[in-house]
Amino acid sequence: MNENQNKDAVLVAYLTILGTVIAIFMNNEEKKTEFASFHIRQALGIFLSFFLLGYFVGYADSWTVSSAFYLFYFILWIYGFSGALSGQKRLIPVVGAFFQTTFKSL
Template sequence: MENIDKSKNTAIVAYITIIGSVIAIFMNQEENKSEFGSFHIRQALGLFISFFLLGYFVGYADSWTATSAFYLFYFILWIYGFTGALQGQKRVLPLVGPFFQSTFKSL
């Protein structure tokens, strides 16, 4: 069994802004690579990239309701992933998690 405590810091840092995700990638280099850290890096990086890409288009909707729902949806996903990292669990994000895992499988 993998030692999750060693890679928990990497997983937590990945959820702290997109810059944290980039830092976590460097923290999870070859000699210290862990599947737990890689899992959460893929989840967090996918979450941040999709937030920026989709947020650009949601902003043009010029609807307070659509924008609020978008922010709430991503905040709930972020909380779900972040609490999983804090608890040492590998929980796939609902709806988008499997896509992120397959898209960023090289990380």
């Protein structure tokens, strides 16, 4: 199967956390591609870590800390999304390999 065949699921995965859940179902057994699975794992990791760490960043009650946090995750999201658009499987820096091993069943 061509790796770019399921590119729609990949692009949907990066839209929102709900998009990631939809992409998991779009990348079902009949149409499953390694390219889509790779990016779904990356997107899911970005969104889940954003919500998990964002909960604690909220307690900092600092505009500077919150701004840096949002900027950091926006850069990670852009990096993953641009890789999906260009058809490349690039690991997100620092945490990409962890996401791939943690969500390997997807």
